[in-house]
Amino acid sequence: xxxxxxxxxxxxxxxxxxxxxxxxxxxxxxxxxxxxxxxxxxxxxxxxxxxxxxxxxxxxxxxxxxxxxxxxxxxxxxxxxxxxxxxxxxxxxxxxxxxxxxxxxxxxxxxxxxxxxxxxxxxxxxxxxxxxxxxxxxxxxxxxxxxxxxxxxxxxxxxxxxxxxxxxxxxxxxxxxxxxxxxxxxxxxxxxxxxxxxxxxxxxxxxxxxxxxxxxxxxxxxxxxxxxxxxxxxxxxxxxxxxxxxxxxxxxxxxxxxxxxxxxxxxxxxxxxxxxxxxxxxxxxxxxxxxxxxxxxxxxxxxxxxxxxxxxxxxxxxxxxxxxxxxxxxxxxxxxxxxxxxxxxxxxxxxxxxxxxxxxxxxxxxxxxxxxxxxxxxxxxxxxxxxxxxxxxxxxxxxxxxxxxxxxxxxxxxxxxxxxxxxxxxxxxxxxxxxxxxxxxxxxxxxxxxxxxxxxxxxxxxxxxxxxxxxxxxxxxxxxxxxxxxxxxxxxxxxxxxxxxxxxxxxxxxxxxxxxxxxxxxxxxxxxxxxxxxxxxxxxxxxxxxxxxxxxxxxxxxxxxxxxxxxxxxxxxxxxxxxxxxxxxxxxxxxxxxxxxxxxxxxxxxxxxxxxxxxxxxxxxxxxxxxxxxxxxxxxxxxxxxxxxxxxxxxxxxxxxxxxxxxxxxxxxxxxxxxxxxxxxxxxxxxxxxxxxxxxxxxxxxxxxxxxxxxxxxxxxxxxxxxxxxxxxxxxxxxxxxx
Numbered sequence: 199x200x201x202x203x204x205x206x207x208x209x210x211x212x213x214x215x216x217x218x219x220x221x222x223x224x225x226x227x228x229x230x231x232x233x234x235x236x237x238x239x240x241x242x243x244x245x246x247x248x249x250x251x252x253x254x255x256x257x258x259x260x261x262x263x264x265x266x267x268x269x270x271x272x273x274x275x276x277x278x279x280x281x282x283x284x285x286x287x288x289x290x291x292x293x294x295x296x297x298x299x300x301x302x303x304x305x306x307x308x309x310x311x312x313x314x315x316x317x318x319x320x321x322x323x324x325x326x327x328x329x330x331x332x333x334x335x336x337x338x339x340x341x342x343x344x345x346x347x348x349x350x351x352x353x354x355x356x357x358x359x360x361x362x363x364x365x366x367x368x369x370x371x372x373x374x375x376x377x378x379x380x381x382x383x384x385x386x387x388x389x390x391x392x393x394x395x396x397x398x399x400x401x402x403x404x405x406x407x408x409x410x411x412x413x414x415x416x417x418x419x420x421x422x423x424x425x426x427x428x429x430x431x432x433x434x435x436x437x438x439x440x441x442x443x444x445x446x447x448x449x450x451x452x453x454x455x456x457x458x459x460x461x462x463x464x465x466x467x468x469x470x471x472x473x474x475x476x477x478x479x480x481x482x483x484x485x486x487x488x489x490x491x492x493x494x495x496x497x498x499x500x501x502x503x504x505x506x507x508x509x510x511x512x513x514x515x516x517x518x519x520x521x522x523x524x525x526x527x528x529x530x531x532x533x534x535x536x537x538x539x540x541x542x543x544x545x546x547x548x549x550x551x552x553x554x555x556x557x558x559x560x561x562x563x564x565x566x567x568x569x570x571x572x573x574x575x576x577x578x579x580x581x582x583x584x585x586x587x588x589x590x591x592x593x594x595x596x597x598x599x600x601x602x603x604x605x606x607x608x609x610x611x612x613x614x615x616x617x618x619x620x621x622x623x624x625x626x627x628x629x630x631x632x633x634x635x636x637x638x639x640x641x642x643x644x645x646x647x648x649x650x651x652x653x654x655x656x657x658x659x660x661x662x663x664x665x666x667x668x669x670x671x672x673x674x675x676x677x678x679x680x681x682x683x684x685x686x687x688x689x690x691x692x693x694x695x696x697x698x699x700x701x702x703x704x705x706x707x708x709x710x711x712x713x714x715x716x717x718x719x720x721x722x723x724x725x726x727x728x729x730x731x732x733x734x735x736x737x738x739x740x741x742x743x744x745x746x747x748x749x750x751x752x753x754x755x756x757x758x759x760x761x762x763x764x765x766x767x768x769x770x771x772x773x774x775x776x777x778x779x780x781x782x783x784x785x786x787x788x789x790x791x792x793x794x795x796x797x798x799x800x801x802x803x804x805x806x807x808x809x810x811x812x813x814x815x816x817x818x819x820x821x822x823x824x825x826x827x828x829x830x831x832x833x834x835x836x837x838x839x840x841x842x843x844x845x846x847x848x849x850x851x852x853x854x855x856x857x858x859x860x861x862x863x864x865x866x867x868x869x870x871x872x873x874x875x876x877x878x879x880x881x882x883x884x885x886x887x888x889x890x891x892x893x894x895x896x897x898x899x900x901x902x903x904x905x906x907x908x909x910x911x912x913x914x915x916x917x918x919x920x921x922x923x924x925x926x927x928x929x930x931x932x933x934x935x936x937x
């Protein structure tokens with residue numbers, strides 16, 4: 199009786215396990231159709247692992263059919279992107295790698311064979327005792343080509359049996375100073391695999407640092423070892439200096455620094471390659487990549503690490519007396535370092551700098567440059583004053599006591615501030631060079647910032663620029679301040695007659711109006727920290743208003759010699775000012791603007807002269823108002839009487855009536871009218887004289903002379919002239935003590 203199978207509980211054998219039975223091509227097509235539909239189904243639902251397993255099964259099905267090209271087209275993309283590698287499913291991923299390697303051999307795909315063989319050497323996979331893991335022979339049995347195939351394997355894309363990391367010995371460095379760095383290479387190959395040799399290791403950097411190239415030299419021994427670790431300390435040289443390296447391996451790239459050590463790796467071995475590098479530029483130096491090249495007779499491979507996470511090194515190995523010491527870097531930034539500018543050893547000094555300078559003076563300042571570097575240096579100096587261009591002085595270098603023209607370059611910075619440059623040339627080690635610069639202080643007191651910069655390079659390192667900057671505050675103060683006293687004087691010349699006026703036909707173009715004489719006293723106060731020599735003090739008229747002429751003459755007769763004014767002391771000068779109206783009928787008040795020009799210098803013989811303008815307040819003269827001037831003459835020694843004269847002036851166009859009164863006092867006696875009246879016609883004046891006998895000595899006495907303008911009912915102020923003191927109460931006379 200034929201067997202009857204119930205399939206409602208158990209599927210048919212072909213459905214239950216497709217590979218457990220022998221099937222015909224129609225069955226293979228059916229399976230491929232099922233795999234494709236299933237893959238589409240799981241793809242829509244983002245079931246990536248199920249899709250990868252179906253693709254794997256599809257590739258194995260093609261292999262069983264002997265369709266190697268089809269199998270490789272399915273398995274190679276899966277092998278490159280499968281999640282099993284990232285998630286550590288090594289058993290499943292190891293089978294996939296073996297399948298890819300077998301398909302690549304059948305198809306003659308040498309690059310895929312090399313990459314799959316390199317990854318299969320990693321110790322995360324279970325080794326096959328019958329399989330030879332000699333990486334250099336991975337292409338044996340395949341057809342030899344004229345050109346060796348070259349493969350680039352990126353550490354981020356495969357499981358590599360060689361781990362390459364890099365670390366700097368510090369997080370900060372300086373231009374021109376050696377930096378310690380280390381490359382650590384670890385072999386994670388299977389124990390049964392043969393040693394492999396790295397031909398060279400190239401470390402590239404971002405930030406201007408030259409590449410580092412370490413060549414394989416089996417004769418170079420390590421300086422220390424411990425267990426599976428060997429530490430090498432190599433010396434980097436330029437390609438032209440690497441005469442000891444094998445010429446067939448040594449690179450002629452001038453942008454590389456080269457060294458050599460033994461780069462043969464047995465399973466589980468670790469090698470730390472230490473070296474020192476000298477940065478040339480400031481900034482951040484970051485490791486851009488580590489390229490390990492393996493060269494065999496049949497192929498070449500480059501293992502590239504370019505992502506910082508794969509290059510980070512947690513340990514820094516150093517040699518000590520007891521063996522090898524490990525230092526934890528403790529930072530994610532072990533493969534980058536910040537390079538600061540080279541600390542300059544050139545010293546800049548200003549030996550003749552003073553604590554403060556004075557406005558308007560021409561200053562010569564010495565600059566001393568000392569080369570304390572370990573080599574001769576080519577040095578250029580720049581100097582400038584920082585601040586606004588209108589208040590900052592302009593620096594100029596001096597050569598042979600004259601402003602430099604040939605070697606001095608006048609430049610401007612980004613803010614249009616003048617900058618002066620001079621080339622000092624070569625200064626030997628421990629040598630000094632002195633230069634001088636001149637500048638003229640501005641007229642306003644200020645505090646400027648002087649910047650002196652030395653730009654240089656060592657003769658042994660012409661490509662490494664170094665700079666040293668000296669910032670110095672320079673204070674400019676006013677040398678003088680002044681106060682002024684304008685005192686009226688009695689004009690001894692007759693006034694023009696109001697009743698006999700000059701007509702236009704008689705006028706010769708000169709001033710014919712009223713005239714007044716004033717004595718200007720300027721008292722200079724020195725604020726300089728040292729004595730100054732006053733060469734000349736001149737009062738000048740800058741402007742006049744309302745039809746007036748002004749002439750100034752010195753109150754001292756003859757030549758005025760130079761004077762020395764100590765610090766915080768005073769120097770006094772007097773000037774006679776003749777002021778006259780152009781027109782006799784003009785009674786407007788006149789305004790006169792002055793300025794005081796002081797020419798001075800320091801006491802040193804070679805000190806240049808400077809001219810300082812000291813402001814002077816305007817003098818306003820009312821020409822239409824009456825006034826009273828008091829003048830004192832020399833005392834009569836016999837009678838001890840002091841002659842005193844009061845001049846009453848009427849410059850107006852009216853007849854004025856005055857009441858004059860001399861009041862008695864306990865400090866003096868007088869002879870003269872005690873009370874009288876006076877009528878003055880227009881443009882006229884009258885003098886009343888008294889003899890005053892002082893009753894006290896060694897003090898100021900004030901005669902109470904009262905002048906009342908009856909027309910305006912106003913008491914006129916009495917102005918004292920030469921030698922007298924005036925205030926609102928009147929004019930005072932100084933009485934000397936008895937001899």
